[in-house]
Amino acid sequence: MLLSFAQFIQSTAFFTALRGSGYVYPVILSLHMVIIALFGGMILMTDMRLLGLAMRSYPVSDVVNQFRTPKRIGFVLMITLGILMACCKAEEYYYNDWFRLKMALLVVVGLHALIFRRRVYSRAADLDHLSPLPAGAKLAAVISLVLWISIACAGRGIGYIEPPLDKIHAGLLYLH
Amino acid sequence: MLIQFVNPLNSSALAFPILECIHIVGFALSIGTIAIVDFRLLDIGMRRQTPAQLAKDTAAWTLVGLGIMLLSGMALYSSDPDMYYLNYAFLGKMLFLILAIIFNYMIHRKVVASGASPGKTKLVAWISILLWTGVVFGGIFIGFLNPTLDLKKV
Numbered sequence: 299m300l301l302s303f304a305q306f307i308q309s310t311a312f313f314t315a316l317r318g319s320g321y322v323y324p325v326i327l328s329l330h331m332v333i334i335a336l337f338g339g340m341i342l343m344t345d346m347r348l349l350g351l352a353m354r355s356y357p358v359s360d361v362v363n364q365f366r367t368p369k370r371i372g373f374v375l376m377i378t379l380g381i382l383m384a385c386c387k388a389e390e391y392y393y394n395d396w397f398r399l400k401m402a403l404l405v406v407v408g409l410h411a412l413i414f415r416r417r418v419y420s421r422a423a424d425l426d427h428l429s430p431l432p433a434g435a436k437l438a439a440v441i442s443l444v445l446w447i448s449i450a451c452a453g454r455g456i457g458y459i460e461p462p463l464d465k466i467h468a469g470l471l472y473l474h
Numbered sequence: 475m476l477i478q479f480v481n482p483l484n485s486s487a488l489a490f491p492i493l494e495c496i497h498i499v500g501f502a503l504s505i506g507t508i509a510i511v512d513f514r515l516l517d518i519g520m521r522r523q524t525p526a527q528l529a530k531d532t533a534a535w536t537l538v539g540l541g542i543m544l545l546s547g548m549a550l551y552s553s554d555p556d557m558y559y560l561n562y563a564f565l566g567k568m569l570f571l572i573l574a575i576i577f578n579y580m581i582h583r584k585v586v587a588s589g590a591s592p593g594k595t596k597l598v599a600w601i602s603i604l605l606w607t608g609v610v611f612g613g614i615f616i617g618f619l620n621p622t623l624d625l626k627k628v
């Protein structure tokens with residue numbers, strides 16, 4: 299069902315046109331990377347503040363609360379550009395193991411938010427007076443760093459696999 | 475005289491992609507910390523801190539990120555120097571990179587530290603963002619403008 303949806307979405311006129319124009323895809327990919335460059339530092343600095351490695355002269359709440367909105371804007375831009383790319387080559391991505399890993403890691407990011415938002419990020423002001431910071435906050439930061447760096451690496455991995463769609467279509471390979 | 479030398483990076487299929495990942499983390503850290511100051515100049519983000527404070531407190535991490543980015547970048551370049559030398563996207567990227575680094579350390583820093591007028595600092599922030607955007611675009615287009623596939627030269 300997911301596969302037929304992938305085939306449907308990439309066959310729409312809009313994504314067929316995007317795929318066909320040689321420069322649109324690399325431009326979207328470049329913008330996706332520009333968002334990493336411009337907003338990725340906010341994730342790194344927030345986590346490193348929780349670990350006591352950066353911005354130590356600012357209260358934790360200043361860092362966590364003030365980066366929240368721009369980080370969300372960055373996330374929305376990132377996801378939008380990512381969806382555009384994924385839909386261009388939806389069927390290929392469906393078979394791409396790095397893409398699958400990246401999606402799984404994004405689900406884990408959601409779980410991370412479910413677990414730690416209430417305990418750490420929403421009550422950053424409580425952390426301002428604690429020194430050293432509680433283990434839970436540091437754990438949240440380490441997991442976040444590992445997750446986001448892994449997501450970037452998995453994203454890079456996507457470009458290294460080109461699932462042999464012609465063979466799959468000819469019934470010579472059964473990948474799904 | 476021909477010196478036989480095999481770049482160890484080319485002996486392993488994993489070396490290049492791993493270096494690329496390190497390169498990405500390096501530019502997220504270096505450009506990301508510069509962008510935090512730029513966004514502050516545009517009144518986005520860390521508004522309880524002054525731009526000068528932010529620039530001072532992120533400077534060390536910007537430098538660490540630049541080091542990671544430049545070292546991994548040079549290692550990537552060494553895997554196939556001729557290809558990069560002939561690649562217009564790469565040459566454009568190097569131009570933007572040199573301009574961005576010079577701008578960051580000669581102008582950006584001084585304007586931020588001096589607390590110049592908002593009009594001036596906003597212009598500086600936009601120039602900084604655009605220069606680094608140029609660097610990233612150049613990097614991505616290296617892979618799409620492969621000189622060996624240039625039809626004009628076939």
